[in-house]
Amino acid sequence: MKYSAKILDIADRGVLLNASDARMVGVLEGDRVQIMNHASGLSTPAVVDITTTMIPVGVIGIYGLTNRTLLLVDGTEVEVWEAKKPLALDLIKKKMNHEKLTKDDTRQIIQDIVNDSLSQAELSAYVTACYINGLDMDEVEYLTHAMVESGDRLKFSNHPIVDKHSVGGVPGNKISLLIVPIIAASGLKIPKTSSRAITGAAGTADLMEVLAPVEFSAVEVQQMTEKVGGVIVWGGATNIAPADDKIIVVEYPFKIDARGQMLASVMAKKFAVGADLVVIDIPVGSSTKVPDMAEGRKMAREFIELGERLGIRVECALTYGDSPVGRTIGPNLEVREALAILEGGDEPRSLIQKSLSLAGIALEMSGKAAKGQGYQMAEEILRSGKALRKLRQIIEIQGGDPAVTSESIKPGEFEFVVNAQNTGYIIELNNRALVSLARIAGAPHDHGAGLLLHAKKGEQVNAGDPIFTIYADRDWRLKMAVEEGRRLMPVIVEGMLLDRIPSEYRGQV
Structure with a gap:
């Protein structure tokens, strides 16, 4: 059947049909139609949404992502007919029924994901089936290869190529800002593709964006890495493993x-x-993704086995995750703290020691440092100023200002200081609550939002001493964070009041 196209500014893949036309085509909500632009010869399937009022009879609404394929303008005549369901649907149902996916099964599912052939509900079914029924190591290997095949790849002529990753779960984990320039300054190449924060207060890409643009193609990432030895970019812009x-x-x-x-x-x-x-960083702690050392060792063995299957040498570091890394949470605050160390600062020790330890492992794996000497070599690169110079080269090649200093990066203009109610030791830092406060204050979107911790677990404070400061770029966000902070109590001082019973009930049964 033929319809007149109406382009809809909806950032999704699909079409909108009048209920009467849907009956004529023979489709229901969630079914698929094939749309053909005869003028250009372009054709694509799309999931159907149905309306009785938004689109008149004889017109088909074309969503933005669908039109990237069809290249239609308003009024273009298109032909529409019922389309077959994607092959991946039967394979997803197979996983829902506890069956093992083959290599070809997995490749088909990933291809349909990348081609936007699956609706959000169908993709959710796949994710849920894998979450509930799990993947064995063969299936993980198949999924890894399928993800790689679905996107762009970098191919360097000189090796080794080094990379690092943290599985997350601990706030303030800004170590890539130190590790990447240390590794690159040693003469190795490290093309660091990073993520933005999903549930955290700042992903590595969010941090680097304070200093320079982070959205580049795979070709640009390779060229920049060849020139200066390393980059810190957002993986989502590279078309590397796009299904992920x-x-x-x-x-x-x-x-x-x-x-x-x-x-x-x-x-x-x-x-x-x-x-x-x-090098894989696996933070271990009660409020991280990995609650104990036994689970951490299990995850490390899985990473190492998968690496062996892929021809990649993997070493894992189980790191302390019951407290934030350093004393800052949020983009500007974390970048400022990392830059201060590169400029010669010797605090906070948790950030320095973790960064040097992981960089040292990479240096030893590559043969740049003898076994047991990696930490020392990483420290020498840091203290000599070579790492700072290398980060400035990375900032410059990515389009930022290489003259940036820690002092030039400011936190949000609105702040609230939380003081200790009594004297004692910090006995608990709730990572999830701290991240929640930073996000309510505006992080990571508002670069100035976040937290500065004046005291950490095990440190003594006196009544009235500052425990942490909340920063925000917007006053209303600060007020929301302060209110939430009173409810969450993310930092507990020994002896601090935890609850209160109304006085009128005191002594009553």
């Missing part, structure tokens, strides 16, 4: 990170950038 970004969008509302998909996600991106050597 679509899966993450579905995982986000449920705050899930299915183990098999997480392993494949991390290693697909390392494989795609040509990494030979990878």
Whole structure:
């Protein structure tokens, strides 16, 4: 049947049909139609939404992403007929029924994801099936290869290529801003593709964006890495393992990170950038993704096995995750803290020690440092100023200002200081609550929003001493964060009041 196209400014893949036309075509809500632009010869399938009022009979609304394929203008005549369902649907149902996916099964599912052939509901079904039923190591390997094949890849002529990754879960983990320039300053190449924050207060890409643009193609990433030895860019703009970004969008509302998909996600991106050597940071703590050392060792073995299957040498570091790394949470605050260390600062020690430890592992894996000497070599590169000079080169090649200093980066103009109610020791820092406060204050979108911790777990404070300061770029966001802080109590001082019973009930049964 033929219809007149109406282009709709909706950032999705699909079409909108009048209910009468849907009956004529023979489709229901969620079914698919094939749309043909005879003028150009372009054709694509699309999921159907149905309306009784928004689109008149004889007109078909074309969503933005669908029109990227069809290249229609308002009024163009198109032909529409019922389309077959994607092959991936039967394969997703197979996983829902506890069956193992083959290599070809996985490749088909990922291809349909990348081609936007699946609706959000169908993609959610795949993610849920993998989350509930799990993936064995064969399926993880198949998924990793399929993700790599679906996007662009970097191919360097000189090796080794080094990379690092943190599985997340601990706030303030700004170590890439130190590790990448240290590794690159040693003469190694490290094309660091990073993520933006999903549930956290600042992903590595959010931090680097304070200093320079982070959105580049795979070709640009390779060229910049060849020139200066390293980059810190947003992986979502590179078209490297693009299926992963679509899966993450579905995982986000449920705050899930299915183990098999997480392993494949991390290693697909390392494989795609040509990494030979990878250091994985696994923070361990009660409020992280990995609650104890036994679970951390299990995850490390899985990363190492997957690396062996892919031809990548992997070493893992189990790191302390019960407290933020450093004393800052939020883009500007974290970047300022990292830059201060590169400029010669010797605090906070947690950030310095973690960064040097992981950089040292990479230096030893590459042969740049003898076994047991990696930490010392990383420290020498940091203290000599070579790492700072290298970061400035990276900032410059990515289009930022290489003359930036820690003092030039300011936190939000609105602030609120939280003071200790009594004297004692900090006995608990709730990472999730701290991240929640930073996000309510505006992080990561508002670069100036975040938290500065004046005291950390195990440190003594006196009544009236500042415990942490909340910063925000907007006054109303600060007020919201302060209110939420009173409810969450993210920092507990020994002896601090935890609850209060109304006085009129005191002594009553």
